Amino acid sequence: MRHTISLLVENKFGVLSRIAGLFSGRGYNIESLSVGETIDPQISVMTIVTTGDDQIIEQINKQLNKLIDVIKVIDMTELDHVEREMVLIKVAPKQEDKAEVLRLAEIFRGRIVDSSQRTYTIEVTGDEKKIEAIVELLKPMGIKEFVRTGKIAIAREGVKKG
Amino acid sequence: MKITGAEIFVESLKKEGVKHIFGYPGGVVLGIFDFLYDNKDVQLILTRHEQGAVHAADGYARSTGKPGVVLVTSGPGATNTVTGIATASMDSIPIVVFSGQVPTLLIGNDAFQEADIVGISRPCTKYNFLVKNVEDLSRIVREAFYIATSGRPGPVLIDLPKDVTAGKAEFTWPEVNIRSYNPTYEGNKWMITQAANLIAKSKRAVIVAGGGVILSGGARELRELAEFTDIPVTMTLMGLGSFPGTHELSLSMPGMHGSYYANKAIQESDLLIAIGMRFDDRVTGKIDAFAPHAKIIHVDIDPTSIRKNVRVDIPIVGDVKRVLTVLNKVLKEDMKEQWAEVRNAWLRQIDAWKKERPLTYTYSNEIIKPQFVVEKIYELTKGDAIISTEVGQNQMWTAQFYKFDKPRTLLTSGGLGTMGYGFPAAIGAQLAHPNKLVIDIAGDGSIQMNIQELATAVINKLPVKVAILNNRYLGMVRQWQELFFSERYSHTKLDESVPDFVKIAEAYGAVGLRATKPNEVEPVLREAFRIKRTVFMDFVVDWKEKVFPMVPAGAPIDHMLFEEQKEKTEKKLKAVK
Ligand SMILES: Cc1ncc(C[n+]2csc(CCOP(=O)(O)OP(=O)(O)O)c2C)c(N)n1
Numbered sequence: 001m002r003h004t005i006s007l008l009v010e011n012k013f014g015v016l017s018r019i020a021g022l023f024s025g026r027g028y029n030i031e032s033l034s035v036g037e038t039i040d041p042q043i044s045v046m047t048i049v050t051t052g053d054d055q056i057i058e059q060i061n062k063q064l065n066k067l068i069d070v071i072k073v074i075d076m077t078e079l080d081h082v083e084r085e086m087v088l089i090k091v092a093p094k095q096e097d098k099a100e101v102l103r104l105a106e107i108f109r110g111r112i113v114d115s116s117q118r119t120y121t122i123e124v125t126g127d128e129k130k131i132e133a134i135v136e137l138l139k140p141m142g143i144k145e146f147v148r149t150g151k152i153a154i155a156r157e158g159v160k161k162g
Numbered sequence: 163m164k165i166t167g168a169e170i171f172v173e174s175l176k177k178e179g180v181k182h183i184f185g186y187p188g189g190v191v192l193g194i195f196d197f198l199y200d201n202k203d204v205q206l207i208l209t210r211h212e213q214g215a216v217h218a219a220d221g222y223a224r225s226t227g228k229p230g231v232v233l234v235t236s237g238p239g240a241t242n243t244v245t246g247i248a249t250a251s252m253d254s255i256p257i258v259v260f261s262g263q264v265p266t267l268l269i270g271n272d273a274f275q276e277a278d279i280v281g282i283s284r285p286c287t288k289y290n291f292l293v294k295n296v297e298d299l300s301r302i303v304r305e306a307f308y309i310a311t312s313g314r315p316g317p318v319l320i321d322l323p324k325d326v327t328a329g330k331a332e333f334t335w336p337e338v339n340i341r342s343y344n345p346t347y348e349g350n351k352w353m354i355t356q357a358a359n360l361i362a363k364s365k366r367a368v369i370v371a372g373g374g375v376i377l378s379g380g381a382r383e384l385r386e387l388a389e390f391t392d393i394p395v396t397m398t399l400m401g402l403g404s405f406p407g408t409h410e411l412s413l414s415m416p417g418m419h420g421s422y423y424a425n426k427a428i429q430e431s432d433l434l435i436a437i438g439m440r441f442d443d444r445v446t447g448k449i450d451a452f453a454p455h456a457k458i459i460h461v462d463i464d465p466t467s468i469r470k471n472v473r474v475d476i477p478i479v480g481d482v483k484r485v486l487t488v489l490n491k492v493l494k495e496d497m498k499e500q501w502a503e504v505r506n507a508w509l510r511q512i513d514a515w516k517k518e519r520p521l522t523y524t525y526s527n528e529i530i531k532p533q534f535v536v537e538k539i540y541e542l543t544k545g546d547a548i549i550s551t552e553v554g555q556n557q558m559w560t561a562q563f564y565k566f567d568k569p570r571t572l573l574t575s576g577g578l579g580t581m582g583y584g585f586p587a588a589i590g591a592q593l594a595h596p597n598k599l600v601i602d603i604a605g606d607g608s609i610q611m612n613i614q615e616l617a618t619a620v621i622n623k624l625p626v627k628v629a630i631l632n633n634r635y636l637g638m639v640r641q642w643q644e645l646f647f648s649e650r651y652s653h654t655k656l657d658e659s660v661p662d663f664v665k666i667a668e669a670y671g672a673v674g675l676r677a678t679k680p681n682e683v684e685p686v687l688r689e690a691f692r693i694k695r696t697v698f699m700d701f702v703v704d705w706k707e708k709v710f711p712m713v714p715a716g717a718p719i720d721h722m723l724f725e726e727q728k729e730k731t732e733k734k735l736k737a738v739k
Contacts, residue, residue: 010342014292018284025285055469062466068289068309071342 002031003057004083004153007046007064008072011037015069019046022067028052028060032085032150043071047152076153083153086125089138090145092118097141108134119144167296167327168197171260174303176203177335180231182222182593183207184215188235189275190262190324207593207622210614212239214586216246217612219257221587224573225548226594227379229256229310236262237275240321241282245580247317248286252577253400254377256315258306259283265325266294280321288316296329301336308338313345314464315377345463349480349488357435357459357476358492362499364433364457366508367393370416370445373400373576374438374462376569380483381405384437386490392505394512396424398439399561400576407565408545413512414521417445418713419558422519425711425719427512428453436460438482440467442577443715451718461485519724521562523707530680532556532631532703536563538683539601539629542691547599548591550574550584552608554638556631558709560603582611585628589615592624599627599691606632606660616670619696627690627697633705634660641708645723667698676700 009015016035023030031049038045050060057075064073076083093101098120105112105122108130114121124134131148165173171194175183184207187195198206209215212234219230234243240261250257264273280292289309291302299322306318361367375384381404388395388411395405396413405412416424428434434456439445446452449471459476460468468477478485523533536559539549545565550573551557557574566572573591575583588602602609609630619626631637636654643651664674673695677686683701690697711722 014280014284017281021284059466059470066464066466068340068343 001053001057002049002051002077003060004076004081004151005048005050005061005064006074006076006153007048007070008038009044009046010069010071011042011044012069015044018067018069019048019064022063023050026059026063028056032148034150034152047150049151074155076155080156081153082156083127083151084125085128085131085149085151086123087131087135087146087148088113088121088123089135089143090119090121091138091141092144093120093141101138101141104134104137110134164330164332166193166197167299167322167329167331168194170296170299170331170333171303171322171327172197172201172204173333174300174335175231178303178307179228180204183231183233184209184218184222184590185233186212186215186235186239188237188239188262190236190264191233191322191327193324193327194233194262194322206233207618209586209589209618211612212242213246213582214589214612214615214618216243216257216259217249217580217583217586218590218593218615218618219259220246220250220255220583221550221573221590222594223250223255223257223590224587225570225591227570229258229307230590232257232259234259234261235275236264236279237277240279241277244282244286247283247319249575249578249580249583250317251286251288253373253575254315255317256310257317258310259317259319261319261321262327263292263321263323266323267325269323279319283319286317287319288314290319290321292321293323293326296326296331299326299331300334304335305338305340309340309343313343346465346479347463347481347484349461349478349485351488353476353478354485354488355492357478358489358497360433360457360459360476361391361393361435361493362497365504366431367391367433367435368413368427368431369393369395369435369437370398370428370439371395371401371404371437372398372439373404374482375401375404376438378438378463378482378484379569380438380481380486381569383483383486383490385409387486387493390490390501391493392501392509393435394427394509396420396427398442398445398576399574401439402561402572403566403569404438406567408567415561417442417719418447418715419562419709419711420713420719421521421562422711422722422724423512423515425713425722426515428456429718429720430511431456434458436462437486438462440464440470441472443471446472447713447717447719447721519711522725524725526704527680529704530677530683530701532633532701532707533559533563534680535629535631535683535701535703536560536603538687539603540564542684542687543599543601545571547571547601548573548588548595550588550591550600550602552584552602552604553579553581554605554608554636555633555641555707555709556603556605556608556637558638559631562709581605581608585609585612585626586615586618588626588628589619589622589624592619592626593622601627601629604628604630605637606630606634606656606663607636609663610661613666616667616672616696616698620671623695625694625696627699629687629699630663630701631703632660632663632700633703633707635705637705638709644708645712646714663698663700667696672696672698674698674700676702678702
């Protein structure tokens, strides 16, 4: 099953490679990984999306906890939480599809962040389903480039699942 | 007053109570070596290879419980430590390795003798540091010793750029405060009570004791538990010595080359109490068929060891000694069982297994059996010695035929299985225990992997004894080839390439002795133990001898092969593969 794990780590050099090394060394999957500073510049937050059966996920959580630089491990999948990801999509539609591209961007509350003679770059933020949906719809119009941030997640206040 | 990084380094070691370090010099650590030249507090033992230095520090640590310390240069000096570090890591041994590094400004420039040792050693250290400012040095040293020795111990590496050790700063000694590192020592009381209940209910319980018992200093508590509840104990390779091998409740070692009765007891048990061990595949064999009827209680300080490869009913995260102290108290105060009665049938069954298939071999009058040498060493030392081993058959025969009664008397590379470990480890142990008899039980292959350390032993007057079970083969590999590869001895026959170990010893200024007949074994051993010098003993042994019992890799642990069954086994083996 897919899990989204949020980590608070010391903002030191080498920490990312310790985490990445743990996953590669033990053969765990990383589907996506995003890193950024928190309000406290000494602490970074990492969001890792990974897959595995219950036993592997338990091991991943424990192994992450065991790393000296990891302050806290939160398996978001156990909690009620909000997940978001941002993508930038550069489309090169034919003349007759241009209006449809703009319409889709609007429906998905995307923003056109760059445009040229032949292309639009659309920024979309949302959960996985929303991103997948717009990508599917834009594909026939000709996606030239596609970049995504990887997921970030935050727990909802005060509610615990189950 | 500001002092140099080199002085801070030595000052910090003094604060940590370090008297000996093992090392090897080179360009970027010349400053430190210069400072050590006339320093009286910290003595550097020059090994003849950096791998030897790390194993020596490891042997020092295993035999004393105190961290071993290493100092090497950058680049090749640092990379030569990797096998030693990985060895210590797999067996949770506290060592602190200092490696020189090129000056900070040159890092990343492919400078002369630069290696990214922090990157290289990351997966095999518990933690590692690159010191970027001389002001941080003493704090980092203190943190390194704390991390190496607390929780589940392990190796820590500190990379010291040349400019950092040359730079100057005030000496400070700040308390360790690592917010993200808080090992759990106390076991959960409720879980411990649950464990006590299971123990009281079980009819066929067995304890599997691992290296964690020794690391936590919990041997006494383990013995108390076993004796009070009348539960037999089997000790993993790393656990040998955690419970007296001569005790009537001892089942010897389990697993691939374990005793018949240990493996039978595990497979038939209704409760397995795993203490400070991690269910290595050499212990469990086929995991799905392991202890099929047993509930499992697992005590370990490292939560990742629990439920890593076997299901566990009662997980207890904590320090073995502390958990057992509480468990023993609960058992004594709250449980009303008449233990002797409860266990009577089970212990009788185990006795029957012990009689049915004891650990044994066929003695010969003509040719020296390697097991006989180990038995004789045990007999003559009466167990009062520190024994190290190399890896291979020599290691397994030692585990089977030498009875370890006390913790920290066996030094062996369990997890990594590093050939070349035993001799330098024995040197480290001898340095820490000048008056003890320290013996490396070796193979002719393994001993050649760090044979250069003869110089270290001789020059430091360390009277280490090396008993080479010389079978002229890479014996353990040959055994697998005989059993699983139709006796095709691909690159395992050393034969005439095996050097004359007596002459080698003599060339280094040590003593060399040789036995080629069974009746020479005892006199050679007696002579070696009498001489207060480094001695190599070359025991020319039967090359055909194999380690039995043996569970083929991947088979359930009660599918064991025994000596006399050779014909049948081969067929069985094919079936297993
Ligand atoms: C550094 C290293 N290389 C290879 C091996 C694989 N290996 C395991 S046992 C063994 C043979 C050991 O031969 P020897 O030291 O003569 O001991 P014996 O088995 O004959 O007692 C080998 C090559 C190892 N354990 N360590």
